[in-house]
Amino acid sequence: xxxxxxxxxxxxxxxxxxxxxxxxxxxxxxxxxxxxxxxxxxxxxxxxxxxxxxxxxxxxxxxxxxxxxxxxxxxxxxxxxxxxxxxxxxxxxxxxxxxxxxxxxxxxxxxxxxxxxxxxxxxxxxxxxxxxxxxxxxxxxxxxxxxxxxxxxxxxxxxxxxxxxxxxxxxxxxxxxxxxxxxxxxxxxxxxxxxxxxxxxxxxxxxxxxxxxxxxxxxxxxxxxxxxxxxxxxxxxxxxxxxxxxxxxxxxxxxxxxxxxxxxxxxxxxxxxxxxxxxxxxxxxxxxxxxxxxxxxxxx
Amino acid sequence: xxxxxxxxxxxxxxxxxxxxxxxxxxxxxxxxxxxxxxxxxxxxxxxxxxxxxxxxxxxxxxxxxxxxxxxxxxxxxxxxxxxxxxxxxxxxxxxxxxxxxxxxxxxxxxxxxxxxxxxxxxxxxxxxxxxxxxxxxxxxxxxxxxxxxxxxxxxxxxxxxxxxxxxxxxxxxxxxxxxxxxxxxxxxxxxxxxxxxxxxxxxxxxxxxxx
Numbered sequence: 001x002x003x004x005x006x007x008x009x010x011x012x013x014x015x016x017x018x019x020x021x022x023x024x025x026x027x028x029x030x031x032x033x034x035x036x037x038x039x040x041x042x043x044x045x046x047x048x049x050x051x052x053x054x055x056x057x058x059x060x061x062x063x064x065x066x067x068x069x070x071x072x073x074x075x076x077x078x079x080x081x082x083x084x085x086x087x088x089x090x091x092x093x094x095x096x097x098x099x100x101x102x103x104x105x106x107x108x109x110x111x112x113x114x115x116x117x118x119x120x121x122x123x124x125x126x127x128x129x130x131x132x133x134x135x136x137x138x139x140x141x142x143x144x145x146x147x148x149x150x151x152x153x154x155x156x157x158x159x160x161x162x163x164x165x166x167x168x169x170x171x172x173x174x175x176x177x178x179x180x181x182x183x184x185x186x187x188x189x190x191x192x193x194x195x196x197x198x199x200x201x202x203x204x205x206x207x208x209x210x211x212x213x214x215x216x217x218x219x220x221x222x223x224x225x226x227x228x229x230x231x232x233x234x235x236x237x238x239x240x241x242x243x244x245x246x247x248x249x250x251x252x253x254x255x256x257x258x259x260x261x262x263x264x265x266x267x268x269x270x271x272x273x274x275x276x277x278x279x280x281x282x283x284x285x286x287x288x289x290x291x292x293x294x295x296x297x298x299x300x
Numbered sequence: 301x302x303x304x305x306x307x308x309x310x311x312x313x314x315x316x317x318x319x320x321x322x323x324x325x326x327x328x329x330x331x332x333x334x335x336x337x338x339x340x341x342x343x344x345x346x347x348x349x350x351x352x353x354x355x356x357x358x359x360x361x362x363x364x365x366x367x368x369x370x371x372x373x374x375x376x377x378x379x380x381x382x383x384x385x386x387x388x389x390x391x392x393x394x395x396x397x398x399x400x401x402x403x404x405x406x407x408x409x410x411x412x413x414x415x416x417x418x419x420x421x422x423x424x425x426x427x428x429x430x431x432x433x434x435x436x437x438x439x440x441x442x443x444x445x446x447x448x449x450x451x452x453x454x455x456x457x458x459x460x461x462x463x464x465x466x467x468x469x470x471x472x473x474x475x476x477x478x479x480x481x482x483x484x485x486x487x488x489x490x491x492x493x494x495x496x497x498x499x500x501x502x503x504x505x506x507x508x509x510x511x
Contacts, residue, residue: 041428041469048429056378061433065366065380104368104377108454116338118452151383151406163507169500170507176498180491185408185480187383189430237498242483242490246429247407249483279430 002141003291004083004092010285010293011072011096014145018283019062019105022053023297026193026280029218029255033191033245037252042244046191046252049245049278063279067106068149070097070128073215077138080289090130096145097121097128106147131207139289146214146282155187156194156275159206164269171198171271172233178273179238179253186247189277191255193218194238197272200262209274212258214282217298222259231259245278255280305467311358312401314421318474326425327466328402331443331459332359336382338455340390343397350446350457354398357459362387362405364454366432367442374442376460380432381406384413384424392416408471408480418476425468426479438465 022030027050034046056063072093082088098121100106110122122128158178162170175196182188195213197205221228234257244250255278264270286294308316310330320326333352342348362384366377384391384405392412394400401422403409409424417423427435443459471479496502 045429048431048434052430052433055433061378061436062366064430065378065432066364066382067366104366107364107366108452109364118454120452154386155383160506163509166507169504172498173495173500173504174506176491176494180487184484184487185385186406187385233498237494240490240494242487247480247483249486 001081001083002287002289004088006287006291006293007082007089007141007143008092008095010287011093011143011145012099014143014283014285014295015070015096015100015147016103016105017295017297018145018281019067019100019147020056021283021297022057022063023280023282025218025298026255027053030191030278033252033255037244037250039244039248039250042246042248042250042252045245045248053279062105063281064149064277065107066109066149066151067147068109069147069153070106070110070122071146071148071214072128072130073144073146073211074130074132075135075142076132077136077140078134079137079139080141081139082141086132089132093128093130094123098123109150141287143285143287144215144282145285148214148281149189149277149279151187151189152192152213152275152277156182156192156273157206158273159202160271161202162269162271163267166269168230170269171230172237174271175234175273176237180241180243182275183241183243183247183253186245188275189246189279190243191245191252191278193255193276193280194234194257195274195276196234196257196259197274198259198261199264199270202270204262205270205272206274208260208262209272212260213274213276216256216258218256218280224261227259227261231257234259307464310402311356312422314401317401317421317423320423320470320473322470322473322477322479324470325428325467326470327464327468328359328425329463329465330359331357331461332361332404332465333357334361334363334365334458334460336362336364336455337386338451339457340387340394344390344393352457352459354400358398358400359402359404360398360400361460362403365458367453367458374445376436376439376442378432379435379439380430381427383407384409388413395420395422404468408478414472414476414478417472417474421474423470423474424472425466426471428467428469435465438462
């Protein structure tokens with residue numbers, strides 16, 4: 001039985017770490033992008049961003065001040081038990097988000113969509129977002145906290161319901177247009193991690209794109225060789241659009257293009273794109289059944 | 301961010317603004333005020349403006365700062381310039397209404413703002429990289445805040461005194477030229493070439509179900 005307060009504390013700490021430290025794979029990918037980039041302004045964008053992130057890691061400020069949407073991706077095992085039941089995850093997430101906002105690790109950014117009223121704590125209907133899935137027969141919890149910045153979410157979300165006859169040409173065309181549009185003038189804060197969902201229902205398609213962008217470690221290809229080949233084609237093409245970091249000239253538009261698929265209706269070919277920005281914030285807390293907690297920036 | 305670049309004193313004079321070249325890197329020193337969507341909408345739709353002397357406090361910084369209240373007063377945690385293009389609906393009117401010579405934000409604005417800046421003799425300066433913690437070091441004083449109760453910390457109007465603030469680069473100059481417009485033309489050509497390499501037929505069109 002995992003204690004509710006242990007979960008809330010772990011969520012707070014994972015959110016604090018995500019807000020103040022680059023995940024190691026993202027840090028390494030930015031360094032690699034800098035080495036491969038030749039455009040002086042694009043290089044400067046990356047250098048400054050790395051320097052800014054180092055300041056945050058040393059206790060000065062945040063990786064990025066737009067801490068965006070507070071998201072928690074949670075995976076439980078079939079034997080996981082939680083004090084107060086699984087519904088306690090929502091309360092724990094709200095408590096962690098409120099604390100992180102009060103301590104200025106999260107900016108109060110969530111507002112009512114119509115009145116635009118800001119409660120000041122990032123808590124309201126739907127937020128923080130808790131996405132629960134089950135995997136394996138374990139008894140622990142894996143919680144990834146991801147403060148997802150506005151730039152990538154607002155300017156980097158695309159969806160189209162295509163049809164089987166649109167085929168791979170349709171997929172390539174749609175995703176490349178989305179990357180160019182999102183990266184123009186640095187709207188999604190490139191070098192971006194581009195998540196692509198193909199298949200499923202409309203909402204599943206978008207969820208696949210988001211998870212591909214936020215949760216997949218950089219440098220890991222889809223295990224299906226056909227999908228991996230599609231990722232490679234899109235990645236290579238994205239690096240040849242004449243767009244670099246933050247929309248400057250150059251080649252560093254993307255750090256990764258990650259594609260996830262789900263089976264879909266025989267009449268449909270839904271495709272979604274969701275981008276993650278260059279700071280790629282996510283930090284994971286692993287909680288054992290006995291309540292031991294460990295943290296890592298390397299995603300599952 | 302250590303290289304020495306030209307520093308200009310705020311408020312910019314018209315000569316200063318018109319002397320800046322597209323792509324030039326610079327820092328600014330003086331007073332800036334902050335705002336985002338709410339300031340724009342309220343200023344133009346409702347005529348609600350913060351009580352500032354805009355001839356003296358003339359640099360509009362597009363940002364929602366992260367602020368922390370401490371014993372001696374407000375402290376800046378991080379200030380990341382936000383995407384200026386979101387304000388394009390109201391920005392040209394605001395630039396004209398307040399005679400703004402300096403906008404600071406993240407990358408590009410539309411032709412309407414570019415034209416308004418050309419008329420008043422003003423520029424848009426874009427951030428370089430993700431830089432909110434580095435900019436924080438250059439805020440010497442939190443001078444005042446307006447609309448904190450109504451709008452909250454993120455959308456309130458803060459006035460900061462800054463010193464060697466930046467560096468930023470000029471992405472819209474006082475003639476209305478836009479740094480990103482030329483890059484856009486180039487990337488459209490590259491996109492067409494990449495579509496060809498990937499074997500997307502030139503006449504490809506998505507299946508139309510409302511023919």
